[in-house]
Amino acid sequence: MTAASGQFRNMHTMIRVFDLDRSIKFYTEMLGMTLLRRDDYPGGKFTNAFVGYGPEETDTVIELTYNWGREEPYELGTGFGHLALGVNDIYAVCAALEKQGAKIPRPPGPMQHGTTHIAFVEDPDGYKIELIGLDTM
Structure with missing residues (x-):
């Protein structure tokens, strides 16, 4: 099975964010994306918000992950590009x-x-x- 066979689809890219509401505002108000869904996971102490230009069923979207209780912003590291x-x-x-x-x-x-x-x-x-x-x- 190869990617060319149509078995694979790019669904989303996940990034960890320090202030979820601020990030949602940036992606929706400044970049014109739509907040597609926001789900809290109390057992895991995190929230996922998905933003994009179209529905997840057909479009690649961005998953914003907020880990509850985080006191410091994340270090971006050297591996991520853009x-x-x-x-x-x-x-x-x-x-x-x-x-x-x-x-x-x-x-x-x-x-x-x-x-x-x-x-x-x-x-x-x-x-x-x-x-x-x-x-x-």
Whole structure:
């Protein structure tokens, strides 16, 4: 069985967050995703919230995991790279995000070794999200 046989589907990416409500607000209000579901697991002392641009049955989504009682933000480590979202008019999107208070450590512009325009925005926990200008690819 191979991935090409249609037996596999990318379902979600999970990231641990320090302040779940703040993260949900960022992904829904700033990035335009929908809160698809939020489930508490008292026995495990954690909450999962799933956000995305479409239903989990057909779209890849992001799982935000909040571990109850955490007193310190997570260290991002060196293994994780970034999430990537395609956008139209990357300059207008970044201007709107910046106006809402988003951190944009890499403003929009062409890639160093290409013509596609990209930018990076940070979520409240410091995770990098690459914005890719669909109209510049």
